[in-house]
Amino acid sequence: MxxxxxxxxxxxxxxxxxxxxxxxxxxxxxxxxxxxxxxxxxxxxxxxxxxxxxxxxxxxxxxxxxxxxxxxxxxxxxxxxxxxxxxxxxxxxxxxxxxxxxxxxxxxxxxxxxxxxxxxxxxxxxxxxxxxxxxxxxxxxxxxxxxxxxxxxxxxxxxxxxxxxxxxxxxxxxxxxxxxxxxxxxxxxxxxxxxxxxxxxxxxxxxxxxxxxxxxxxxxxxxxxxxxxxxxxxxxxxxxxxxxxxxxxxxxxxxxxxxxxxxxxxxxxxxxxxxxxxxxxxxxxxxxxxxxxxxxxxxxxxxxxxxxxxxxxxxxxxxxxxxxxxxxxxxxxxxxxxxxxxxxxxxxxxxxxxxxxxxxxxxxxxxxxxxxFLVAKSDTASAALNASCNPKPVADWLNTEHPGLAAPDPIGAERHSPIIFSESINYPPELAYRTPYRFVAGPYHRAIDDITDMYRASISEDDLTAREVIGRRHADYLLICTTAVPKLIGESAANSLYHRLLRGDVPGWLRPLPMSAEANREFRLFAVQH
Incomplete structure (x- = not known):
């Protein structure tokens, strides 16, 4: 191709x-x-x-x-x-x-x-x-x-x-x-x-x-x-x-x-x-x-x-x-x-x-x-089936505020692209395309270890486990979507890392980062405290 x-x-x-x-x-x-x-x-x-x-x-x-x-x-x-x-x-x-x-x-x-x-x-x-x-x-x-x-x-x-x-x-x-x-x-x-x-x-x-x-x-x-x-x-x-x-x-x-x-x-x-x-x-x-x-x-x-x-x-x-x-x-x-x-x-x-x-x-x-489609009508079930997070507002905010970047577009030896850990494999590729940031995983069947780590950290009920996984991935930030989540994570225990972050129970090794109102509508961003 x-x-x-x-x-x-x-x-x-x-x-x-x-x-x-x-x-x-x-x-x-x-x-x-x-x-x-x-x-x-x-x-x-x-x-x-x-x-x-x-x-x-x-x-x-x-x-x-x-x-x-x-x-x-x-x-x-x-x-x-x-x-x-x-x-x-x-x-x-x-x-x-x-x-x-x-x-x-x-x-x-x-x-x-x-x-x-x-x-x-x-x-x-x-x-x-x-x-x-x-x-x-x-x-x-x-x-x-x-x-x-x-x-x-x-x-x-x-x-x-x-x-x-x-x-x-x-x-x-x-x-x-x-x-x-x-x-x-x-x-x-x-x-x-x-x-x-x-x-x-x-x-x-x-x-x-x-x-x-x-x-x-x-x-x-x-x-x-x-x-x-x-x-x-x-x-x-x-x-x-x-x-x-x-x-x-x-x-x-x-x-x-x-x-x-x-x-x-x-x-x-x-x-x-x-x-x-x-x-x-x-x-x-x-x-x-x-x-x-x-x-x-x-x-x-x-x-x-x-x-x-x-x-x-x-x-x-x-x-x-x-x-x-x-x-x-x-x-x-x-x-x-x-x-x-x-x-x-x-x-x-x-x-x-x-x-x-x-x-x-x-x-x-x-x-x-x-x-x-001449007789079909849209319904809530169809909307739910096709629900997805829109990462463009997050990309716009990252490109404007560029957290973790010394300059909007560093080059050469000065370049450091922060790594963002997420709970989904669906939206990171678009963010990677639109921004200078790196992401842990995407919807690719070669990324088996990446996907496994994403899953284990998100459903973990133990802070030590979640922190070890995210730290081993050298992640600087953790990003989650609040509206469309993979089924396995959505059905995880109430005290899993993902559900804790949803209800605002943020562990001490993460620091909430407020984004724009549009980006915060579907996403939450946290800085990893190393």
Whole structure:
């Protein structure tokens, strides 16, 4: 992602724009550009499934209007998920071509290569890769006349992925760490997964057996591979979250809004669900229709592959709403077919009726579940679910009063950036961006120890424990939000440090610092007495 921002910035610099402004504007533009490319790539793949009535053209519009895709691809948000969206579409487009023509080995290798790039950018891409491998494996088991061809496509996919991940490990990791596994970064772990998949399909290709024997062999192969991977890399199946070992860190990460579930069980969660899943939901209705209507056709295999990826990403989205961005291209790829189906039904109707059906079908496909907001009303539950602390007034006060700083913007040897300890991981990144202060933790799964210390200090009922943790972190200040607190801390004992500070029972080793009225509306700041 950095390269995609820096290369256009260098071009802008050549044309006279200062490098800092060039990087800024390149960062502003990159995610919308990637979304447009993802939309076009998805439409190109959809054309293979839905050539009728040019329904595939709607797939591009669906990606552009999808709630999650728009959220992660906003101007000024250079998020790696926007690149992941494009890579998912590129991978599946090639995989569909490989499924439509089992002699097209090139497309299978390309699909695997794009999958490898996806892992390079973010191991979250496994949510797309795993069902793709399952699809090739199922088609190998199901096929009566060409099982070896399907195994070969799976092997080719694995080879493409292995080659790219091998390159990625060599580029991203120093030689001393080539044999070191990292869960949240391309490493030996993901190379091992790619190699295991390739070997499994290579062995499958050499099994000219009846279906029932292949079924048993598949179970043994998959089971053995999983056991070996689990022995070498515990929790490998959790992908980038596999290195989270403390319950405190896991619970805190679950309180990050984009990591939270969006199962629609009430109006508040339905609003979140409709906003993030949006028009991708309509694909659920098309999957059984397509698998029934296209049975015996080449499109059936390609639709099965896309459907398995869709169902896997849909289930993951319900658990963690950030995965919804990966759901967008598959919802569009399959969901645009509603236009073709309804147009086919209206083919023999009167011209006015036919046009009405076409417009209605396009409208339904483009907006899908987002139409919920035409009838939904905001309520207190929705407001509570989306409650958050606004740190901007605190940033304004810190930048005006700059406590602990000898000068507003010290440089060189004179620079000392005070450290602020907080009870939440959600607002520190914005404060770190807006001010010269440093913060202990943020919503990052690598900050396991930081998050654990934040949790233990906030719920501590013993001043010695809380002071030891905050002192070990060399914190100069303690900041708490009074309106939106992580659930675990909010439910802590009444005499925990957090609740004591809320009711004004301040221990002697902390000194209250009054801020502006606006900042004090939601926050309290304390100086640590060393």
């Amino acid at each position: 950095d390269i995609l921002i820096l290369l256009p910035a260098l071009l802008l610099k050549i044309f006279g724009l200062p490098i800092d402004r060039a990087i800024y504007w390149s960062g502003v533009a990159i995610s919308p550009v990637l979304q447009v490319l993802a939309a076009l790539t998805t439409a190109r793949a959809a054309r293979l499934l839905w050539p009728e009535y040019d329904a595939w053209r709607l797939a591009a519009l669906m990606v552009l209007l999808n709630g999650a895709a728009m959220t992660y691809c906003l101007p000024g948000r250079p998020d790696h998920h926007s690149l992941g969206l494009l890579l998912a579409a590129l991978c599946t487009g090639q995989a569909i071509r490989a499924a439509l023509n089992t002699s097209d080995s090139t497309s299978a290798v390309k699909a695997g290569a794009w999958a490898g790039v996806g892992v390079w950018v973010s191991p979250e891409s496994l949510i797309v890769i795993a069902p793709t491998l399952v699809a090739f494996g199922f088609l190998w088991l199901k096929s009566a006349d060409q099982p070896r061809a399907w195994a070969r496509q799976g092997r080719n996919f694995g080879l493409g992925m292995t080659a790219v991940i091998l390159l990625a490990v060599a580029v991203e990791q120093p030689p001393a760490l080539w044999l070191h596994a990292e869960y949240d970064k391309v490493s030996l772990l993901y190379l091992a997964i790619a190699v295991a998949a390739t070997l499994d399909f290579w062995l499958a290709e050499r099994m000219p057996w009846p279906a029932w024997k292949r079924f048993i062999a598949a179970g043994l192969l998959a089971g053995a591979s999983a056991l070996i991977l689990a022995a070498l890399f515990p929790h490998f199946y959790l992908g980038p979250l596999g290195n989270i070992t403390t319950p405190e860190a896991k619970d805190f990460l679950d309180n990050i809004r984009e990591m939270s579930p969006i199962i629609p069980i009430n109006r508040a969660t339905m609003n979140q669900f409709a906003g993030m899943v949006g028009n991708a939901l309509i694909a659920l209705a098309l999957i059984p229709y397509c698998l029934w209507k296209w049975r015996g056709q080449p499109r059936w295999s390609a639709t099965l592959l896309a459907s398995l990826i869709y169902l896997a990403t849909f289930a993951a989205t319900l658990a963690h709403q950030r995965i919804a961005v990966f759901l967008a291209p598959y919802g569009a790829l399959l969901g645009c077919g509603v236009f073709a189906v309804l147009c086919s039904r209206a083919q023999n109707m009167r011209p006015v009726t036919k046009m009405t059906v076409r417009v209605g079908a396009a409208f339904i496909a483009a907006f899908g579940a987002q139409l919920w």
